Amino acid sequence: MATSFIVVLLFIALVGYTRLAEAVSENPTASQIRFLLDEDAALRQKLHTRIQGLRQSVSTLNASIVPCSCPLPTTPAPRTQVSYTGTLKSTMSSLNAASVFNFTGDLINVGAPYTPHDAHFVAPVSGIYGFSLAAYMSPRYYVYIDLLKENAPILHVKTGHYYSGSTNRQVNLGTNFVLTNMTKGDHVWAKYSGGSAYLFGEGVSTFSGFLLYEL
Template sequence: MTSSDSSWNSGTMVFPSVITNEGNGYNPSTGIFTAPIGGTYVFFVNVQSYGSQNIYVDIVLNGSTKVRIMAFTGNYDAGPNLVVLNIQKGDAVWVKYYSGTGYYTDGPLTTFSGFLI
């Protein structure tokens, strides 16, 4: 994430700053990764709560929640989680809102990563 949002509370979490995008599967305008080839992928999310707010997000495959991430009632608490998925070419993976409000970033704290293994 390139900026914090204290009131974010719906939809897909869009990560506009991309460090590496081999195969161009990630779309920084929509926040959706579309697999350029099938295989086994690892996806990792770290979400940082905004102040003492709670935030829950999900890693989603084709509309189905695979894991949940929680940053809960701390002072800028971190919530990390990862999932290993067998996916087909064209499958979509993204991070979506589940519950709570806001996220924080001061440098690369709230992040989304994925790679083929």
């Protein structure tokens, strides 16, 4: 900005000086030449004074600048992604409390929370997780399955064909869903808790888990 202003002043001075020179170029006299020289000296002095003032203003502005002490923006940590769904490939029989339900059909295992060797969902990070369990049975059979977290039930599913007193009841597909707080390293798995010791697979009996958000 200061440089532009100086250029403008120089241009004005040059124009004025040129016009005066033109006016006396034909028959210059000593007084006219003296006038031009004095005018030139006056313009030079004005420009010098103006330049000095601008330099002082720039120096004052530079001195008033405060270095920024603001912290640099940080890149947020990448969000952990955890999701799992598996189906039971085939029917299971002779179920007992030690039976392992391997829901490994049509597997989606983002973040690898599910370990097929023991059929456990292991939380890779602490947070709020959602779990669902679906159990499919045909008529004449029924089954009770719990979803355990560190050996404590957090979800129950009951399904099948059974009698309660004189009432005939039939439920072919039982499902349930739960949200739970998980600490990193916690295990969740399905456990047989009673019934006809059968669980039909056919891709219908399903176990799913996912991370809703970290804590």
